[in-house]
Amino acid sequence: MTSRTAATGTATYAVTNAVFIGRSLRLSLRNTEALIMAIMLPVMLMLLFTYVFGGALDPGGNYVDYVVPGIILLCAGFGSSSTAVDVSTDMTNGIIDRFRTMPIRSFGVITGHIVASLTRNLLATAIVIGVALLVGFRPSADVAGWLAAIGVIALFILTFTCLFAAIGLVSGSPSAASGYGFALLFLPYLSSAFVPTDTMPVWLRGVADHQPITPVIETIRGLLTGTSIGNSAWIAVAWCAGILLVAAVWSIRSFHKKAGRR
Amino acid sequence: MSTCAIETTGLYKRFGKQTVLDGIDLTVPAGTIFALLGPNGAGKTTLVNILSTLIRPDDGKALVVGYDVVKQKETVKQSISLTGQFAAVDDMLTAEENLRMIGRLSGLTAAQARKRAAELLSRFELTPYAGKRVKTFSGGMRRKLDLAISLTAERPVLFLDEPTTALDTISRRTLWETILQLKQTGTTIFLTTQYLEEAEQLADRIAVISGGRIVAAGTADELKARIGGAMLELRDAQDEVIRSVPTTGHYDDIRQILNRIAGEVPPLTRVGIRTPSMDDVFVALTSGKMNKNKEESAS
Numbered sequence: 328m329t330s331r332t333a334a335t336g337t338a339t340y341a342v343t344n345a346v347f348i349g350r351s352l353r354l355s356l357r358n359t360e361a362l363i364m365a366i367m368l369p370v371m372l373m374l375l376f377t378y379v380f381g382g383a384l385d386p387g388g389n390y391v392d393y394v395v396p397g398i399i400l401l402c403a404g405f406g407s408s409s410t411a412v413d414v415s416t417d418m419t420n421g422i423i424d425r426f427r428t429m430p431i432r433s434f435g436v437i438t439g440h441i442v443a444s445l446t447r448n449l450l451a452t453a454i455v456i457g458v459a460l461l462v463g464f465r466p467s468a469d470v471a472g473w474l475a476a477i478g479v480i481a482l483f484i485l486t487f488t489c490l491f492a493a494i495g496l497v498s499g500s501p502s503a504a505s506g507y508g509f510a511l512l513f514l515p516y517l518s519s520a521f522v523p524t525d526t527m528p529v530w531l532r533g534v535a536d537h538q539p540i541t542p543v544i545e546t547i548r549g550l551l552t553g554t555s556i557g558n559s560a561w562i563a564v565a566w567c568a569g570i571l572l573v574a575a576v577w578s579i580r581s582f583h584k585k586a587g588r589r
Numbered sequence: 590m591s592t593c594a595i596e597t598t599g600l601y602k603r604f605g606k607q608t609v610l611d612g613i614d615l616t617v618p619a620g621t622i623f624a625l626l627g628p629n630g631a632g633k634t635t636l637v638n639i640l641s642t643l644i645r646p647d648d649g650k651a652l653v654v655g656y657d658v659v660k661q662k663e664t665v666k667q668s669i670s671l672t673g674q675f676a677a678v679d680d681m682l683t684a685e686e687n688l689r690m691i692g693r694l695s696g697l698t699a700a701q702a703r704k705r706a707a708e709l710l711s712r713f714e715l716t717p718y719a720g721k722r723v724k725t726f727s728g729g730m731r732r733k734l735d736l737a738i739s740l741t742a743e744r745p746v747l748f749l750d751e752p753t754t755a756l757d758t759i760s761r762r763t764l765w766e767t768i769l770q771l772k773q774t775g776t777t778i779f780l781t782t783q784y785l786e787e788a789e790q791l792a793d794r795i796a797v798i799s800g801g802r803i804v805a806a807g808t809a810d811e812l813k814a815r816i817g818g819a820m821l822e823l824r825d826a827q828d829e830v831i832r833s834v835p836t837t838g839h840y841d842d843i844r845q846i847l848n849r850i851a852g853e854v855p856p857l858t859r860v861g862i863r864t865p866s867m868d869d870v871f872v873a874l875t876s877g878k879m880n881k882n883k884e885e886s887a888s
Contacts (some may be wrong), residue, residue: 328611337695337696338693338695340694342693342694342696343694350682350690353681354682355720356802357681418676420677421674421675421677421678423677424638424641424671424677425672426675427642428641428642428643428666429669429691429694429695429742430667586643587638587644
Protein backbone atom coordinates (compact mmCIF):
# COMPACT_ATOMS: atom_id res chain seq x y z
CA MET A 328 0.00 0.00 0.00
CA THR A 329 1.66 3.13 -1.22
CA SER A 330 -0.92 5.77 -0.38
CA ARG A 331 0.15 8.25 2.26
CA THR A 332 -1.58 9.95 5.09
CA ALA A 333 -2.19 13.69 5.04
CA ALA A 334 0.83 15.52 6.37
CA THR A 335 -1.23 18.33 7.80
CA GLY A 336 -4.66 18.44 9.26
CA THR A 337 -7.25 21.12 9.34
CA ALA A 338 -7.22 24.78 10.24
CA THR A 339 -9.32 25.73 13.25
CA TYR A 340 -12.45 27.80 12.77
CA ALA A 341 -10.72 30.85 14.24
CA VAL A 342 -7.66 30.54 11.98
CA THR A 343 -9.88 29.99 8.93
CA ASN A 344 -11.80 33.18 9.61
CA ALA A 345 -8.66 35.14 10.42
CA VAL A 346 -7.08 34.04 7.12
CA PHE A 347 -10.16 34.99 5.11
CA ILE A 348 -10.54 38.35 6.86
CA GLY A 349 -6.86 39.07 6.23
CA ARG A 350 -7.30 38.14 2.60
CA SER A 351 -10.31 40.43 2.11
CA LEU A 352 -8.63 43.35 3.89
CA ARG A 353 -5.62 42.91 1.63
CA LEU A 354 -7.85 42.81 -1.44
CA SER A 355 -9.59 46.00 -0.25
CA LEU A 356 -6.28 47.80 0.09
CA ARG A 357 -5.12 46.63 -3.35
CA ASN A 358 -8.31 47.56 -5.10
CA THR A 359 -7.21 51.18 -5.03
CA GLU A 360 -9.82 52.51 -7.47
CA ALA A 361 -12.73 51.15 -5.42
CA LEU A 362 -11.18 52.44 -2.21
CA ILE A 363 -10.69 55.95 -3.58
CA MET A 364 -14.21 55.99 -5.03
CA ALA A 365 -15.71 54.83 -1.72
CA ILE A 366 -14.17 57.83 0.01
CA MET A 367 -14.21 60.46 -2.75
CA LEU A 368 -17.81 60.03 -3.84
CA PRO A 369 -19.43 60.83 -0.47
CA VAL A 370 -17.01 63.72 0.06
CA MET A 371 -17.89 65.17 -3.36
CA LEU A 372 -21.60 64.68 -2.67
CA MET A 373 -21.28 66.44 0.65
CA LEU A 374 -19.50 69.39 -0.91
CA LEU A 375 -22.11 69.45 -3.67
CA PHE A 376 -25.05 69.41 -1.27
CA THR A 377 -23.47 71.87 1.14
CA TYR A 378 -22.18 74.48 -1.27
CA VAL A 379 -24.29 74.05 -4.43
CA PHE A 380 -27.76 72.94 -3.28
CA GLY A 381 -27.45 73.91 0.36
CA GLY A 382 -28.13 77.62 -0.10
CA ALA A 383 -31.34 76.98 -2.04
CA LEU A 384 -32.54 74.16 0.24
CA ASP A 385 -31.94 76.02 3.48
CA PRO A 386 -31.14 79.74 3.09
CA GLY A 387 -30.33 79.89 6.82
CA GLY A 388 -27.05 78.12 6.09
CA ASN A 389 -27.54 75.19 8.50
CA TYR A 390 -28.15 72.66 5.77
CA VAL A 391 -24.79 70.99 6.46
CA ASP A 392 -26.07 69.92 9.90
CA TYR A 393 -29.15 68.45 8.26
CA VAL A 394 -27.42 66.65 5.40
CA VAL A 395 -24.37 65.06 7.05
CA PRO A 396 -26.21 62.03 8.53
CA GLY A 397 -27.68 61.36 5.07
CA ILE A 398 -24.27 61.61 3.43
CA ILE A 399 -22.84 59.20 6.01
CA LEU A 400 -25.48 56.65 5.08
CA LEU A 401 -25.03 57.24 1.37
CA CYS A 402 -21.31 56.68 1.86
CA ALA A 403 -21.93 53.51 3.88
CA GLY A 404 -24.38 52.19 1.31
CA PHE A 405 -22.07 52.91 -1.59
CA GLY A 406 -19.06 51.48 0.24
CA SER A 407 -20.85 48.24 1.13
CA SER A 408 -22.12 47.78 -2.42
CA SER A 409 -18.66 46.69 -3.58
CA THR A 410 -19.16 43.60 -1.37
CA ALA A 411 -21.62 42.33 -4.01
CA VAL A 412 -18.91 42.55 -6.66
CA ASP A 413 -16.20 41.04 -4.42
CA VAL A 414 -18.40 38.11 -3.43
CA SER A 415 -19.60 37.51 -6.98
CA THR A 416 -16.03 37.62 -8.31
CA ASP A 417 -15.00 34.93 -5.85
CA MET A 418 -18.04 32.79 -6.57
CA THR A 419 -17.44 32.83 -10.32
CA ASN A 420 -13.73 32.12 -10.03
CA GLY A 421 -12.08 28.68 -9.72
CA ILE A 422 -10.71 29.52 -6.29
CA ILE A 423 -14.07 28.92 -4.60
CA ASP A 424 -13.94 25.24 -5.62
CA ARG A 425 -10.56 24.92 -3.97
CA PHE A 426 -11.87 26.43 -0.72
CA ARG A 427 -14.95 24.23 -0.80
CA THR A 428 -12.94 21.04 -1.23
CA MET A 429 -10.67 21.84 1.72
CA PRO A 430 -11.63 20.59 5.18
CA ILE A 431 -12.56 24.08 6.41
CA ARG A 432 -15.73 26.15 6.84
CA SER A 433 -15.58 27.69 3.40
CA PHE A 434 -18.33 30.22 4.19
CA GLY A 435 -15.43 32.07 5.82
CA VAL A 436 -14.77 33.56 2.35
CA ILE A 437 -18.00 35.51 2.71
CA THR A 438 -17.40 36.34 6.38
CA GLY A 439 -14.03 37.77 5.34
CA HIS A 440 -15.64 40.09 2.80
CA ILE A 441 -18.25 41.22 5.34
CA VAL A 442 -15.70 42.05 8.03
CA ALA A 443 -13.45 43.82 5.50
CA SER A 444 -16.41 45.89 4.29
CA LEU A 445 -17.30 46.87 7.85
CA THR A 446 -13.72 47.96 8.55
CA ARG A 447 -13.37 49.79 5.23
CA ASN A 448 -16.63 51.65 5.64
CA LEU A 449 -16.12 52.67 9.24
CA LEU A 450 -12.83 54.16 8.09
CA ALA A 451 -14.51 55.95 5.16
CA THR A 452 -17.22 57.21 7.54
CA ALA A 453 -14.55 58.67 9.83
CA ILE A 454 -13.03 60.52 6.88
CA VAL A 455 -16.44 61.80 5.77
CA ILE A 456 -17.19 63.06 9.30
CA GLY A 457 -13.76 64.71 9.38
CA VAL A 458 -14.45 66.57 6.13
CA ALA A 459 -17.94 67.45 7.39
CA LEU A 460 -16.43 69.10 10.46
CA LEU A 461 -14.14 71.09 8.17
CA VAL A 462 -17.03 72.44 6.09
CA GLY A 463 -19.02 73.57 9.13
CA PHE A 464 -20.82 70.51 10.56
CA ARG A 465 -21.39 71.32 14.24
CA PRO A 466 -22.76 68.27 16.07
CA SER A 467 -24.03 68.76 19.62
CA ALA A 468 -23.56 65.15 20.72
CA ASP A 469 -21.72 64.12 23.87
CA VAL A 470 -19.53 61.00 24.07
CA ALA A 471 -22.50 58.68 24.69
CA GLY A 472 -24.34 60.22 21.72
CA TRP A 473 -21.32 59.69 19.47
CA LEU A 474 -20.91 56.10 20.60
CA ALA A 475 -24.59 55.39 20.03
CA ALA A 476 -24.44 57.05 16.60
CA ILE A 477 -21.36 55.01 15.63
CA GLY A 478 -23.18 51.89 16.83
CA VAL A 479 -26.18 52.63 14.61
CA ILE A 480 -23.90 53.43 11.65
CA ALA A 481 -21.99 50.16 12.19
CA LEU A 482 -25.24 48.20 12.37
CA PHE A 483 -26.44 49.85 9.17
CA ILE A 484 -23.15 49.08 7.37
CA LEU A 485 -23.30 45.47 8.55
CA THR A 486 -26.90 45.12 7.39
CA PHE A 487 -26.27 46.56 3.95
CA THR A 488 -23.02 44.62 3.57
CA CYS A 489 -24.83 41.34 4.28
CA LEU A 490 -27.58 42.29 1.86
CA PHE A 491 -24.99 43.06 -0.82
CA ALA A 492 -23.17 39.79 -0.02
CA ALA A 493 -26.45 37.93 -0.64
CA ILE A 494 -26.90 39.83 -3.91
CA GLY A 495 -23.34 38.90 -4.89
CA LEU A 496 -24.11 35.26 -4.14
CA VAL A 497 -27.24 35.04 -6.26
CA SER A 498 -26.11 37.09 -9.25
CA GLY A 499 -24.49 35.27 -12.12
CA SER A 500 -21.58 37.62 -12.70
CA PRO A 501 -19.74 40.49 -11.01
CA SER A 502 -21.24 43.02 -13.42
CA ALA A 503 -24.78 41.77 -12.76
CA ALA A 504 -24.04 42.01 -9.02
CA SER A 505 -22.91 45.58 -9.50
CA GLY A 506 -26.12 46.37 -11.41
CA TYR A 507 -28.48 44.92 -8.79
CA GLY A 508 -26.53 46.64 -6.05
CA PHE A 509 -26.81 49.96 -7.79
CA ALA A 510 -30.62 49.87 -7.62
CA LEU A 511 -30.47 49.72 -3.82
CA LEU A 512 -28.36 52.87 -3.72
CA PHE A 513 -31.35 54.96 -4.73
CA LEU A 514 -33.07 54.28 -1.44
CA PRO A 515 -31.33 57.12 0.44
CA TYR A 516 -32.66 59.65 -2.09
CA LEU A 517 -36.23 58.54 -1.33
CA SER A 518 -35.79 59.17 2.37
CA SER A 519 -35.35 62.05 4.76
CA ALA A 520 -31.62 62.11 3.93
CA PHE A 521 -31.65 65.30 1.86
CA VAL A 522 -35.01 66.93 2.49
CA PRO A 523 -37.67 66.37 5.19
CA THR A 524 -40.28 63.90 3.96
CA ASP A 525 -43.16 66.35 4.54
CA THR A 526 -41.92 68.35 1.53
CA MET A 527 -42.67 65.38 -0.74
CA PRO A 528 -45.96 64.53 -2.51
CA VAL A 529 -48.24 62.51 -0.20
CA TRP A 530 -47.83 59.19 -2.05
CA LEU A 531 -44.04 59.50 -2.04
CA ARG A 532 -44.05 60.56 1.58
CA GLY A 533 -45.75 57.25 2.40
CA VAL A 534 -42.87 55.41 0.73
CA ALA A 535 -40.17 57.63 2.25
CA ASP A 536 -41.52 57.40 5.80
CA HIS A 537 -41.85 53.66 5.74
CA GLN A 538 -38.58 52.53 4.25
CA PRO A 539 -35.60 51.50 6.40
CA ILE A 540 -33.31 54.43 5.57
CA THR A 541 -35.51 57.19 7.05
CA PRO A 542 -35.63 55.90 10.66
CA VAL A 543 -31.88 55.17 10.54
CA ILE A 544 -31.15 58.70 9.36
CA GLU A 545 -33.53 60.25 11.88
CA THR A 546 -31.79 58.29 14.64
CA ILE A 547 -28.29 59.31 13.62
CA ARG A 548 -29.39 62.91 13.10
CA GLY A 549 -31.05 62.98 16.51
CA LEU A 550 -28.03 61.45 18.24
CA LEU A 551 -25.56 63.83 16.60
CA THR A 552 -27.47 67.11 16.34
CA GLY A 553 -30.17 66.78 18.99
CA THR A 554 -33.27 66.70 16.75
CA SER A 555 -36.15 64.60 18.07
CA ILE A 556 -35.73 60.86 17.57
CA GLY A 557 -39.13 59.65 18.75
CA ASN A 558 -39.43 55.92 18.17
CA SER A 559 -37.17 56.04 15.08
CA ALA A 560 -34.37 54.30 16.98
CA TRP A 561 -36.43 51.18 17.65
CA ILE A 562 -37.82 51.12 14.15
CA ALA A 563 -34.30 51.52 12.74
CA VAL A 564 -32.91 48.66 14.85
CA ALA A 565 -35.90 46.47 13.98
CA TRP A 566 -35.47 47.13 10.26
CA CYS A 567 -31.74 46.39 10.42
CA ALA A 568 -32.18 43.23 12.50
CA GLY A 569 -34.90 41.98 10.15
CA ILE A 570 -32.92 42.67 6.97
CA LEU A 571 -29.78 41.23 8.56
CA LEU A 572 -31.55 37.99 9.39
CA VAL A 573 -33.07 37.62 5.93
CA ALA A 574 -29.74 38.46 4.25
CA ALA A 575 -27.82 36.01 6.44
CA VAL A 576 -30.21 33.12 5.79
CA TRP A 577 -30.34 33.97 2.09
CA SER A 578 -26.52 34.13 1.88
CA ILE A 579 -25.89 30.85 3.67
CA ARG A 580 -28.52 29.02 1.64
CA SER A 581 -27.34 30.27 -1.73
CA PHE A 582 -23.71 29.68 -0.79
CA HIS A 583 -24.40 26.00 -0.23
CA LYS A 584 -26.74 25.69 -3.18
CA LYS A 585 -24.15 27.07 -5.57
CA ALA A 586 -21.50 24.45 -4.80
CA GLY A 587 -19.97 23.08 -7.98
CA ARG A 588 -21.83 25.55 -10.18
CA ARG A 589 -20.19 28.55 -11.67
CA MET B 590 -8.13 -1.08 4.29
CA SER B 591 -8.73 -1.25 0.58
CA THR B 592 -6.00 -0.34 -1.86
CA CYS B 593 -8.51 1.47 -4.04
CA ALA B 594 -8.10 5.22 -3.85
CA ILE B 595 -11.33 5.83 -5.77
CA GLU B 596 -14.24 3.50 -6.34
CA THR B 597 -17.60 4.33 -7.88
CA THR B 598 -20.64 2.23 -8.60
CA GLY B 599 -23.58 3.29 -10.76
CA LEU B 600 -23.00 7.03 -10.44
CA TYR B 601 -25.86 8.91 -11.99
CA LYS B 602 -26.33 12.67 -12.32
CA ARG B 603 -28.89 14.74 -14.11
CA PHE B 604 -29.10 18.50 -14.62
CA GLY B 605 -32.71 19.34 -15.39
CA LYS B 606 -33.76 16.94 -18.13
CA GLN B 607 -30.25 16.24 -19.29
CA THR B 608 -28.53 13.11 -18.05
CA VAL B 609 -24.88 14.00 -17.56
CA LEU B 610 -23.59 10.83 -15.92
CA ASP B 611 -25.35 7.61 -16.77
CA GLY B 612 -24.06 4.88 -14.48
CA ILE B 613 -20.34 5.31 -13.94
CA ASP B 614 -18.43 2.36 -12.48
CA LEU B 615 -14.72 2.73 -12.01
CA THR B 616 -11.87 1.91 -9.68
CA VAL B 617 -8.54 3.66 -9.29
CA PRO B 618 -5.81 1.77 -7.41
CA ALA B 619 -3.87 3.84 -4.88
CA GLY B 620 -0.64 5.39 -6.11
CA THR B 621 -1.54 5.29 -9.80
CA ILE B 622 -2.42 7.88 -12.42
CA PHE B 623 -5.87 7.52 -13.89
CA ALA B 624 -6.97 9.50 -16.94
CA LEU B 625 -10.57 10.18 -17.81
CA LEU B 626 -10.52 10.88 -21.50
CA GLY B 627 -13.40 12.42 -23.36
CA PRO B 628 -14.66 15.30 -25.47
CA ASN B 629 -16.21 18.47 -24.06
CA GLY B 630 -19.59 17.84 -22.51
CA ALA B 631 -18.94 14.14 -21.91
CA GLY B 632 -19.37 14.54 -18.14
CA LYS B 633 -15.71 14.73 -17.03
CA THR B 634 -16.01 17.82 -14.83
CA THR B 635 -19.29 16.60 -13.32
CA LEU B 636 -17.58 13.38 -12.27
CA VAL B 637 -14.64 15.27 -10.76
CA ASN B 638 -17.08 17.56 -8.94
CA ILE B 639 -18.87 14.57 -7.42
CA LEU B 640 -15.64 12.84 -6.39
CA SER B 641 -14.30 16.05 -4.84
CA THR B 642 -17.57 16.52 -2.84
CA LEU B 643 -18.66 19.68 -4.68
CA ILE B 644 -21.93 18.18 -5.92
CA ARG B 645 -23.99 15.15 -4.91
CA PRO B 646 -24.80 12.33 -7.29
CA ASP B 647 -28.51 11.65 -7.90
CA ASP B 648 -27.86 7.94 -7.59
CA GLY B 649 -24.99 5.52 -7.08
CA LYS B 650 -22.08 5.55 -4.72
CA ALA B 651 -18.56 6.93 -4.70
CA LEU B 652 -15.78 6.17 -2.25
CA VAL B 653 -12.56 8.15 -2.00
CA VAL B 654 -9.87 6.49 0.16
CA GLY B 655 -12.69 4.33 1.47
CA TYR B 656 -15.00 7.16 2.56
CA ASP B 657 -18.36 8.00 1.04
CA VAL B 658 -18.26 11.36 -0.78
CA VAL B 659 -21.78 12.23 0.37
CA LYS B 660 -22.08 10.75 3.85
CA GLN B 661 -18.45 11.30 4.90
CA LYS B 662 -17.84 14.47 2.94
CA GLU B 663 -15.72 16.18 5.61
CA THR B 664 -13.43 13.14 5.98
CA VAL B 665 -13.02 12.89 2.21
CA LYS B 666 -11.99 16.56 2.09
CA GLN B 667 -9.05 15.77 4.39
CA SER B 668 -7.64 13.39 1.80
CA ILE B 669 -8.08 15.27 -1.46
CA SER B 670 -6.83 18.27 -3.32
CA LEU B 671 -8.56 19.72 -6.37
CA THR B 672 -7.06 21.65 -9.25
CA GLY B 673 -10.10 22.74 -11.17
CA GLN B 674 -10.50 23.49 -14.83
CA PHE B 675 -9.91 27.20 -14.25
CA ALA B 676 -6.79 28.06 -12.35
CA ALA B 677 -7.85 28.35 -8.72
CA VAL B 678 -5.53 31.16 -7.77
CA ASP B 679 -6.16 34.55 -6.26
CA ASP B 680 -5.25 37.18 -8.86
CA MET B 681 -4.89 40.04 -6.42
CA LEU B 682 -2.43 38.18 -4.20
CA THR B 683 1.18 37.36 -4.99
CA ALA B 684 2.30 33.81 -5.72
CA GLU B 685 3.81 33.52 -2.27
CA GLU B 686 0.72 34.94 -0.53
CA ASN B 687 -1.46 32.42 -2.39
CA LEU B 688 0.67 29.55 -1.14
CA ARG B 689 0.84 30.87 2.40
CA MET B 690 -2.92 31.41 2.53
CA ILE B 691 -3.61 27.80 1.53
CA GLY B 692 -0.90 26.62 3.93
CA ARG B 693 -2.60 28.39 6.82
CA LEU B 694 -5.99 27.03 5.77
CA SER B 695 -4.46 23.54 5.72
CA GLY B 696 -3.55 23.82 9.37
CA LEU B 697 0.10 24.90 9.08
CA THR B 698 1.41 27.54 11.46
CA ALA B 699 2.45 30.87 9.93
CA ALA B 700 6.13 29.83 10.05
CA GLN B 701 5.44 26.39 8.55
CA ALA B 702 3.30 27.93 5.84
CA ARG B 703 6.10 30.33 4.90
CA LYS B 704 8.61 27.50 4.74
CA ARG B 705 6.31 25.29 2.68
CA ALA B 706 5.60 28.17 0.28
CA ALA B 707 9.33 28.72 -0.24
CA GLU B 708 9.86 24.99 -0.91
CA LEU B 709 7.08 24.80 -3.46
CA LEU B 710 8.09 28.03 -5.19
CA SER B 711 11.59 26.70 -5.67
CA ARG B 712 10.42 23.24 -6.73
CA PHE B 713 8.20 24.78 -9.43
CA GLU B 714 10.87 27.31 -10.41
CA LEU B 715 8.62 30.19 -9.42
CA THR B 716 10.94 31.74 -6.83
CA PRO B 717 11.80 34.77 -9.04
CA TYR B 718 8.07 35.55 -9.28
CA ALA B 719 7.21 34.91 -5.62
CA GLY B 720 6.39 38.56 -4.91
CA LYS B 721 4.52 39.25 -8.15
CA ARG B 722 0.74 39.45 -8.24
CA VAL B 723 -0.77 36.47 -9.98
CA LYS B 724 -2.80 38.61 -12.38
CA THR B 725 0.44 39.40 -14.21
CA PHE B 726 1.21 35.67 -14.73
CA SER B 727 1.02 33.81 -18.04
CA GLY B 728 -1.32 30.82 -18.43
CA GLY B 729 1.51 28.33 -17.94
CA MET B 730 2.76 30.04 -14.79
CA ARG B 731 -0.74 30.19 -13.32
CA ARG B 732 -1.17 26.47 -13.91
CA LYS B 733 2.19 25.74 -12.30
CA LEU B 734 1.28 27.83 -9.28
CA ASP B 735 -2.14 26.19 -9.19
CA LEU B 736 -0.52 22.77 -9.02
CA ALA B 737 1.98 23.99 -6.41
CA ILE B 738 -0.92 25.23 -4.27
CA SER B 739 -2.62 21.85 -4.63
CA LEU B 740 0.45 20.17 -3.17
CA THR B 741 0.67 22.41 -0.11
CA ALA B 742 -1.04 19.96 2.21
CA GLU B 743 0.23 16.72 0.59
CA ARG B 744 -3.13 15.01 0.31
CA PRO B 745 -3.08 11.37 -0.87
CA VAL B 746 -5.50 11.95 -3.78
CA LEU B 747 -5.11 14.71 -6.32
CA PHE B 748 -7.78 15.69 -8.85
CA LEU B 749 -6.61 17.55 -11.96
CA ASP B 750 -9.42 18.72 -14.21
CA GLU B 751 -7.97 19.34 -17.67
CA PRO B 752 -4.62 20.46 -16.28
CA THR B 753 -3.01 21.40 -19.59
CA THR B 754 -5.92 22.82 -21.57
CA ALA B 755 -4.88 26.08 -23.26
CA LEU B 756 -1.19 25.62 -22.45
CA ASP B 757 1.58 25.82 -25.02
CA THR B 758 3.59 22.69 -25.81
CA ILE B 759 6.54 23.52 -23.57
CA SER B 760 4.39 24.34 -20.52
CA ARG B 761 2.43 21.17 -21.18
CA ARG B 762 5.54 19.00 -21.20
CA THR B 763 6.86 20.65 -18.01
CA LEU B 764 3.56 19.96 -16.30
CA TRP B 765 3.60 16.35 -17.48
CA GLU B 766 7.02 15.86 -15.91
CA THR B 767 5.76 17.33 -12.65
CA ILE B 768 2.74 15.04 -12.64
CA LEU B 769 4.92 11.98 -13.28
CA GLN B 770 7.22 13.02 -10.43
CA LEU B 771 4.23 13.28 -8.14
CA LYS B 772 3.36 9.69 -8.83
CA GLN B 773 6.79 8.72 -7.48
CA THR B 774 5.74 10.10 -4.09
CA GLY B 775 2.78 7.74 -3.94
CA THR B 776 0.07 10.28 -4.70
CA THR B 777 -2.96 8.96 -6.54
CA ILE B 778 -3.78 11.24 -9.47
CA PHE B 779 -7.14 11.41 -11.17
CA LEU B 780 -6.94 13.61 -14.23
CA THR B 781 -9.33 14.50 -16.99
CA THR B 782 -8.21 15.40 -20.45
CA GLN B 783 -9.39 15.75 -24.00
CA TYR B 784 -5.92 15.03 -25.33
CA LEU B 785 -5.23 11.44 -26.27
CA GLU B 786 -1.51 11.97 -26.14
CA GLU B 787 -1.75 13.29 -22.60
CA ALA B 788 -3.68 10.26 -21.40
CA GLU B 789 -1.24 7.93 -23.12
CA GLN B 790 1.86 9.70 -21.76
CA LEU B 791 0.73 10.00 -18.16
CA ALA B 792 -1.83 7.43 -17.21
CA ASP B 793 -1.48 3.90 -15.92
CA ARG B 794 -5.10 3.36 -16.81
CA ILE B 795 -7.45 5.26 -19.09
CA ALA B 796 -11.23 5.36 -19.17
CA VAL B 797 -12.93 6.83 -22.20
CA ILE B 798 -16.10 8.72 -21.35
CA SER B 799 -18.69 9.66 -23.92
CA GLY B 800 -22.22 10.88 -23.36
CA GLY B 801 -22.02 10.21 -19.61
CA ARG B 802 -20.93 6.58 -19.96
CA ILE B 803 -17.57 4.87 -19.72
CA VAL B 804 -17.29 3.33 -23.18
CA ALA B 805 -13.93 1.65 -22.61
CA ALA B 806 -11.31 1.32 -19.91
CA GLY B 807 -7.87 -0.17 -19.61
CA THR B 808 -4.24 0.59 -20.29
CA ALA B 809 -3.38 2.45 -23.49
CA ASP B 810 -2.21 -0.84 -25.04
CA GLU B 811 -5.37 -2.69 -24.02
CA LEU B 812 -7.51 0.00 -25.56
CA LYS B 813 -5.52 -0.16 -28.77
CA ALA B 814 -5.84 -3.93 -28.84
CA ARG B 815 -9.61 -3.57 -28.73
CA ILE B 816 -9.80 -2.28 -32.26
CA GLY B 817 -7.67 -4.96 -33.84
CA GLY B 818 -4.04 -5.80 -34.23
CA ALA B 819 -2.57 -3.21 -36.52
CA MET B 820 -3.13 -0.63 -39.23
CA LEU B 821 -1.74 -0.97 -42.71
CA GLU B 822 -0.84 2.44 -43.96
CA LEU B 823 -0.07 3.60 -47.48
CA ARG B 824 1.82 6.86 -47.93
CA ASP B 825 2.43 8.71 -51.16
CA ALA B 826 5.69 10.34 -52.29
CA GLN B 827 4.93 13.38 -50.14
CA ASP B 828 4.58 11.12 -47.10
CA GLU B 829 0.84 11.82 -46.86
CA VAL B 830 -1.34 8.94 -45.71
CA ILE B 831 -3.51 7.90 -48.66
CA ARG B 832 -4.98 4.75 -47.21
CA SER B 833 -5.28 3.30 -43.72
CA VAL B 834 -6.67 -0.22 -43.37
CA PRO B 835 -7.08 -2.34 -40.21
CA THR B 836 -5.30 -5.67 -40.37
CA THR B 837 -4.61 -8.63 -38.14
CA GLY B 838 -0.96 -8.21 -39.05
CA HIS B 839 -0.73 -11.75 -40.46
CA TYR B 840 1.00 -12.37 -43.80
CA ASP B 841 -2.16 -13.71 -45.46
CA ASP B 842 -4.29 -10.82 -44.39
CA ILE B 843 -1.76 -8.25 -45.57
CA ARG B 844 -1.32 -10.02 -48.90
CA GLN B 845 -5.09 -10.02 -49.42
CA ILE B 846 -5.36 -6.32 -48.68
CA LEU B 847 -2.51 -5.52 -51.05
CA ASN B 848 -4.06 -7.70 -53.78
CA ARG B 849 -7.39 -5.99 -53.32
CA ILE B 850 -5.98 -2.51 -53.81
CA ALA B 851 -3.47 -3.41 -56.51
CA GLY B 852 -3.75 -0.99 -59.42
CA GLU B 853 -5.35 1.75 -57.34
CA VAL B 854 -2.04 2.77 -55.86
CA PRO B 855 0.08 5.57 -57.39
CA PRO B 856 3.77 5.01 -58.09
CA LEU B 857 6.31 5.54 -55.27
CA THR B 858 3.75 4.53 -52.62
CA ARG B 859 5.30 3.26 -49.42
CA VAL B 860 3.73 0.61 -47.21
CA GLY B 861 3.93 0.61 -43.44
CA ILE B 862 2.37 -1.30 -40.59
CA ARG B 863 1.74 0.45 -37.31
CA THR B 864 -0.14 -0.28 -34.13
CA PRO B 865 -3.35 1.74 -33.80
CA SER B 866 -2.95 5.17 -32.21
CA MET B 867 -5.16 6.48 -29.44
CA ASP B 868 -6.78 8.58 -32.14
CA ASP B 869 -7.95 5.44 -33.91
CA VAL B 870 -9.25 4.09 -30.61
CA PHE B 871 -11.00 7.29 -29.75
CA VAL B 872 -12.67 7.59 -33.12
CA ALA B 873 -13.73 3.96 -33.03
CA LEU B 874 -15.16 4.24 -29.53
CA THR B 875 -17.02 7.49 -29.90
CA SER B 876 -17.94 7.34 -33.59
CA GLY B 877 -21.54 7.67 -34.64
CA LYS B 878 -22.57 9.57 -31.54
CA MET B 879 -20.28 12.51 -32.02
CA ASN B 880 -19.31 13.33 -35.54
CA LYS B 881 -18.05 16.71 -34.59
CA ASN B 882 -15.57 15.34 -32.11
CA LYS B 883 -14.50 12.74 -34.59
CA GLU B 884 -13.46 15.47 -36.96
CA GLU B 885 -11.60 17.27 -34.21
CA SER B 886 -9.65 14.26 -33.06
CA ALA B 887 -8.92 13.23 -36.62
CA SER B 888 -7.38 16.56 -37.45
